[in-house]
Amino acid sequence: MSKFKKKKSGELPPVSTAALPDIVFMLLFFFMTVTTFKKDDYKVKQELPYANQVQTLDKTDKVIYIYAGKPSERYQKEFGTQAKIQLNDKFADVSEIKDYWFNTINNDLGQEYQNVAITALKVDKETNMGLISDIKQQLREINALKINYTTRKGDVSQN
Amino acid sequence: MGRRNIPEVNAGSMADIAFLLLIFFLVTTTFEVDSGINRKLPPMPPPGVTPPIIKQKNLFTVLVNKNNDLLVEEEVMALSDLREAAIAFLDNGGGTNENGEPCNYCQGDKKEDSSDHPNKAIISVRNDRETEYGTFISVQNELVGAYNFLRNREAQKLYQMKYTSMDSIATNPQTSEKLKEDLKKKMDVIKDMYPLKISEAETSN
Numbered sequence: 001m002s003k004f005k006k007k008k009s010g011e012l013p014p015v016s017t018a019a020l021p022d023i024v025f026m027l028l029f030f031f032m033t034v035t036t037f038k039k040d041d042y043k044v045k046q047e048l049p050y051a052n053q054v055q056t057l058d059k060t061d062k063v064i065y066i067y068a069g070k071p072s073e074r075y076q077k078e079f080g081t082q083a084k085i086q087l088n089d090k091f092a093d094v095s096e097i098k099d100y101w102f103n104t105i106n107n108d109l110g111q112e113y114q115n116v117a118i119t120a121l122k123v124d125k126e127t128n129m130g131l132i133s134d135i136k137q138q139l140r141e142i143n144a145l146k147i148n149y150t151t152r153k154g155d156v157s158q159n
Numbered sequence: 160m161g162r163r164n165i166p167e168v169n170a171g172s173m174a175d176i177a178f179l180l181l182i183f184f185l186v187t188t189t190f191e192v193d194s195g196i197n198r199k200l201p202p203m204p205p206p207g208v209t210p211p212i213i214k215q216k217n218l219f220t221v222l223v224n225k226n227n228d229l230l231v232e233e234e235v236m237a238l239s240d241l242r243e244a245a246i247a248f249l250d251n252g253g254g255t256n257e258n259g260e261p262c263n264y265c266q267g268d269k270k271e272d273s274s275d276h277p278n279k280a281i282i283s284v285r286n287d288r289e290t291e292y293g294t295f296i297s298v299q300n301e302l303v304g305a306y307n308f309l310r311n312r313e314a315q316k317l318y319q320m321k322y323t324s325m326d327s328i329a330t331n332p333q334t335s336e337k338l339k340e341d342l343k344k345k346m347d348v349i350k351d352m353y354p355l356k357i358s359e360a361e362t363s364n
Contacts, residue, residue: 017171017174018170020174021170021173021174021177024174024177024178024181025177027181028177028180028181028184031181031184031185031188032180032184034188035184035187035188049292049293049296049297050296051195051196051296051297051299051300052300052304053196053300053303053304053307054194054195054196055194055195055196055197055326055327055330056192056193056194056327056330057192057193057194057195058330058332063193118197120193120195123292124292125291125292125293125296126291126292126293127291127292128288128289128290128291128292129286129287129288129289129290129291129292129295130288130289132292132295133288136200136359139200140200140201140202140203141203143202143203144200145199145200145201145202146197146199146200147197147198147199147200148193148195148196148197148198149195149196149198149296149299150193150194150195151194151195151196151296151300153194156238156296156297156300156301159293159294159296159297
């Protein structure tokens, strides 16, 4: 047995792929740490309006989301094209907002946050103000006064 | 090979597993943080209480109709001019506040027929039920922009720092508690100079 084989000329040595898992793991950990899961599946159109005088919602803030807008295309046959409210992942009526708000406070956030919870209104920019006024009126009646009009960052001329 | 007795574990499929996980997290990642315009709704008025009467000159009325046109103080106006007009109104300082003090930091024209003091100045936004939400947000954005402009100016004078940057530092979770306290105090001073008074009146049909 010869210990020193003669290298065959002209043949490329195979590329080592041993470091590949390391690279992939690195990427994996990166994405794992920056991932935030989308809370709800949107059933309404969510083309938010643009604004630039905005404040960011902290991850530590207690936020209750209310979505509104025209139903997405695949739901239009069933629900029409009139703007609707979405709570959790269901279409809802204006009158259901109060119950939803208290349920979220009691079950998800904790009662002690009732006065600091922010209600984020994620509304499509083509929605009529009438619906938003109705939502605001409901929130006023249950003393949920802190709201946030969620927007995208950009110039208002894009609205 | 055969140098050792224990055979090497084949790690070739490790990459596949990692890739699978990677792809999963790739598709579920959303980078954006929610941001928007914060507002406080007025509490429900107790029954039997009539709202206080506000002098016409201390009220800056913005009407938005269902065609998304703006009527500011009885005049048709383009959205791009709204911020200027709001700044002029808020910064007028023609009179005194409740305590009879004049506004010594205002740089406005001190007109008779505009607001007395930033403390008294109220901006009222009224819209139609059919107004588009996008327009409403644009109007709100311009009005908040007017306040931010004035607050930034005063904060720069007093603390050599913009009000908006103070705000973003104070809301950053990585900021230390001590700095937050300090910034909050400073911001309250500025907020007191130009309190945000935007009323979103009920819609008219």
